[in-house]
Amino acid sequence: MLLNLLQVWLISMLPLIELRGAIPISQAYDLPVIPSYIVCIIGNLMPIPFVYIYSEKFLKWGKNKKYVGKFCAWCLKRGYKAGDKLSKKTSGAGLFFALMLFVAIPLPGTGAWTGALGASVLNMGWKPATLAIALGVLLAGAIMMTASYFGFNLI
Secondary structure, X not given: OHHHHXXXXXXXXXXXXXXXXXXXXXXXXXXXXHHHHHHHHHHHHOOHXXXXXXXXXXXXXXXXXXXXXXXXXXXXXXXXXXXXXXXXHOOOHHHHHXXXXXXXXXXXXXXXXXXXXXXXXXXXXXXXXXHHHHHHHHHHHHHHHHHHHOOOOOO
């Protein structure tokens, strides 16, 4: 059981897969619901400080590099454009709830990694961004655990 929990924890840290993939795997392993939920939440939240702090710095550094330059420039351009658009529509609490719901929706491309990158590009403060992402991860985990426990295949 401990080895399976370790595998689920590692899977929940991966970008794009995150706990949306780790929770169904935990239930496929027949792991207990509460411990696997907690392990997936912790695993999903662990990389977030690094993503928040270093993602924009990496993209700015890489935008002039030979192999990753086009991708980094594209990410920055899209991020700033989306950030400006979102900032015009929402501010303060609206931005907080938008980020939380974005992270909570268990669809590919939404999640803690993407939410942290977005919060970084939007220059959202560390504390509100972290709280919004954490609440979103808790909601996404509850949705995925409920669906996995009752046998719905969401992935």
